[in-house]
Amino acid sequence: MKAGEGQKAVYVVNKELFRYDTTTFPAEESTISTGTRSRTATQKVCGDGQCVAGESFLNCCDDCGCLPGHECYRSSCISTAEYECRKDSDCEDGELSTEDSCTGIPKTCVHEQITDCKDGDWYCPAGCEFDADDDCDEPPAEIPGAIEEAETTPEEAEEEAITGQQESPRVSEIKITPEEVDIGGEILIEAKVIDNNGKADIAKVWFEVLELAATQGEKGEMNDKGNNGDKKAGDDIYSVTREIKDYYLDGYYHMTIFAKDQSGNQKKQQKLYKVNAGASVDEPPEDMEDCGTDMSCFVERSSDCTPAEVDFTATVEMFGTIQTYTDHYELRGLDAGRCVFYIKNKAFDIDYTDDTKQQLLDDGYSQEELDEEIAATKEMAKGMVGTDGTCLYDTNTLHNILDRWNHGNMAEDDFDKGDCSGSYF
Numbered sequence: 001m002k003a004g005e006g007q008k009a010v011y012v013v014n015k016e017l018f019r020y021d022t023t024t025f026p027a028e029e030s031t032i033s034t035g036t037r038s039r040t041a042t043q044k045v046c047g048d049g050q051c052v053a054g055e056s057f058l059n060c061c062d063d064c065g066c067l068p069g070h071e072c073y074r075s076s077c078i079s080t081a082e083y084e085c086r087k088d089s090d091c092e093d094g095e096l097s098t099e100d101s102c103t104g105i106p107k108t109c110v111h112e113q114i115t116d117c118k119d120g121d122w123y124c125p126a127g128c129e130f131d132a133d134d135d136c137d138e139p140p141a142e143i144p145g146a147i148e149e150a151e152t153t154p155e156e157a158e159e160e161a162i163t164g165q166q167e168s169p170r171v172s173e174i175k176i177t178p179e180e181v182d183i184g185g186e187i188l189i190e191a192k193v194i195d196n197n198g199k200a201d202i203a204k205v206w207f208e209v210l211e212l213a214a215t216q217g218e219k220g221e222m223n224d225k226g227n228n229g230d231k232k233a234g235d236d237i238y239s240v241t242r243e244i245k246d247y248y249l250d251g252y253y254h255m256t257i258f259a260k261d262q263s264g265n266q267k268k269q270q271k272l273y274k275v276n277a278g279a280s281v282d283e284p285p286e287d288m289e290d291c292g293t294d295m296s297c298f299v300e301r302s303s304d305c306t307p308a309e310v311d312f313t314a315t316v317e318m319f320g321t322i323q324t325y326t327d328h329y330e331l332r333g334l335d336a337g338r339c340v341f342y343i344k345n346k347a348f349d350i351d352y353t354d355d356t357k358q359q360l361l362d363d364g365y366s367q368e369e370l371d372e373e374i375a376a377t378k379e380m381a382k383g384m385v386g387t388d389g390t391c392l393y394d395t396n397t398l399h400n401i402l403d404r405w406n407h408g409n410m411a412e413d414d415f416d417k418g419d420c421s422g423s424y425f
Contacts, residue, residue, distance in 0.1 A: 046075070058376060070383060073105045079383050083107040086421060092252055096123045096270055122210070122254060122270050137168055137267050168267040169195040169202050169259035173237075176255055180274040181244050183336070187273065188229050189222065190239045191257040201261045205238040210254035210270075216247050222257070248275045249336045284309070284330050284342070295406045298329060302399045305339035307331055311346065312405070320356035321377075324349045325384075329402075339395045343424055344388035350381045389422020391415065 046060035057064045061072035070077040085091050085102035091109035092100055098111040099121075114121065117128035117136075124136035173192040181187050195201045205222045212218035222240040226233030229241035238259075252272050260266035288307040291297035298310035313326040326347040332340035352360070352374060360370055393401075401414050415425060 056373070057380075058373060066380075070380065071105075077380065078105065080106070080423060083423070085109050086425075089251075090421075096254075096272070097125075122256070167196050167261075168265040169193050169205075169261055171257050171259050171267050171269040174255070174257055174269055174271040176271055176273045179272075180276065182276045183244055183246055183248060185244050186241055187244065188239065188241050189255060189257075190229075190237055191222065191259075191269070192236055193224075193238050193257075193259045194236055195259075195261055197261070199234075199236070201263075203260050203262050205257070205259045207240065207242075208256050208258065210256055212247070212253070216245070218245075244275055246336065250276060283332075285333055288330065288332075295402075298331070299399070299402045299406050302331055302339070302395070302402050305331055305334050305395050305398075307333050313347075314405075314408075314410075316410070317353065320353055320359075322351050322353055334395075335392055338392040338419075339398050341391045341393055341398055341418065342388070343391070343422075345384050345386065345424060348381050348384040350377055352377075387423040389420055389424035391418035391420040393418040 046055060047062050049063060051060070051064035055064055057066050057070075057072075057077055060075070061077045062075050066072050066077035071080050072078075083106050085107050088101050091102050091111070093109075093111050095111070097114055099114055101110050101112070102108070103110055114123050115125050117125065117133035119134045122135055124133055128136050130136045171191055171193055173190075175188075175190040177188045177190075178185075189207055191205070193202060193205050205224075207219060207222060209218040220240055220242065222238040223230050224234060224236065224238045228239070230237070230239035238257075252274050254270050255273055256268050256270045258266055258268045285307040288309055289297075289301060291301070291308050291310040293311050293313070295310055295312050298308050298312075301308035307330075309328065309330045311326060311328050313324070315322065315324045317323075324347075325345060328344045328346055330342040332342055334340070357370060357374075360373075361367070365373075391398075397417055401411075401417065404410065405414075
């Protein structure tokens with residue numbers, strides 16, 4: 001800068017932002033020394049974590065981020081519409097022998113066969129033993145002599161005597177009916193248990209639900225006596241019925257069947273089953289009230305998560321852009337004590353403010369270049385239309401959020417306060 005030249009100052013106003021992370025145009029000041037004098041200048045360095053003048057999602061998404069429905073990958077914004085998954089739990093295939101993950105660009109599900117001997121993953125790969133993997137069978141215990149039996153016929157004595165080397169009972173053919181159940185429903189748990197030393201050596205057969213055994217006591221004994229769900233006594237099929245209580249959340253659970261013999265040797269096998277907890281996150285309830293475009297009506301229903309729907313339109317000015325969107329909201333009732341909130345974008349438009357347009361022209365953009373960038377921004381924004389998602393919120397938290405939205409007060413972390421998933425986020 002020469003002596004006497006004017007200097008342009010760019011003011012950045014920090015304020016609470018909401019919803020979209022799009023192009024920004026703040027200037028970053030730095031001091032540059034030239035001999036004995038210093039000057040300030042605006043530097044544009046993509047990848048330095050600062051979105052400065054001349055940078056946007058079009059040329060530096062590493063610093064400026066992308067429009068909704070897109071993700072920055074290798075410095076370019078790519079559409080997430082073709083993603084098969086968003087997180088690892090979306091890829092659960094119900095097989096204990098695989099490790100399921102959501103990876104790559106575009107994101108896809110990968111189901112990798114477990115081959116390592118590792119404790120606590122509920123799977124024993126071929127070639128692994130108990131010493132290296134506690135999910136494998138314990139080695140048999142050696143006991144001296146025979147266990148004294150009560151008086152039996154010679155035939156029974158020959159069949160049921162427990163002698164020599166002890167082997168763990170074998171658990172197989174686990175069956176859960178139905179494999180997908182709603183809260184309040186009942187499941188029948190069945191498993192075949194055989195002991196080479198005879199049925200008398202089976203001391204106990206029981207089940208435990210891995211995720212709930214410690215916290216909710218979700219475990220119980222199974223029987224082969226023809227009662228409590230067991231269809232036929234003495235057929236080696238141990239059974240029990242169990243009601244699905246309201247402490248279950250929506251998702252998959254691990255049903256583990258244990259069998260133990262008189263010497264304490266035990267074996268376990270496992271099977272997955274699915275619980276649909278409470279309100280459906282996939283379909284709206286039939287008795288949902290239509291609030292039209294009356295957001296106050298919708299906010300009122302959210303106080304106790306009464307099923308309702310509304311179309312909400314808002315215009316937000318941020319990051320040098322004007323964003324206008326219309327979202328469709330639904331309250332779908334309670335799911336395990338949390339309110340199901342569904343959201344779908346119906347329309348989304350974005351434009352630069354007049355100040356931003358002028359700043360870009362002052363920075364050297366031609367009118368043609370500016371028009372092209374605005375057109376590209378609007379085209380990218382179209383990728384948001386039709387995206388949707390579902391959040392599970394504490395009812396009071398959701399009510400307060402919606403009430404603020406109705407009064408124009410939106411916070412950047414509103415969706416972080418719920419358990420949200422879907423292409424919208």
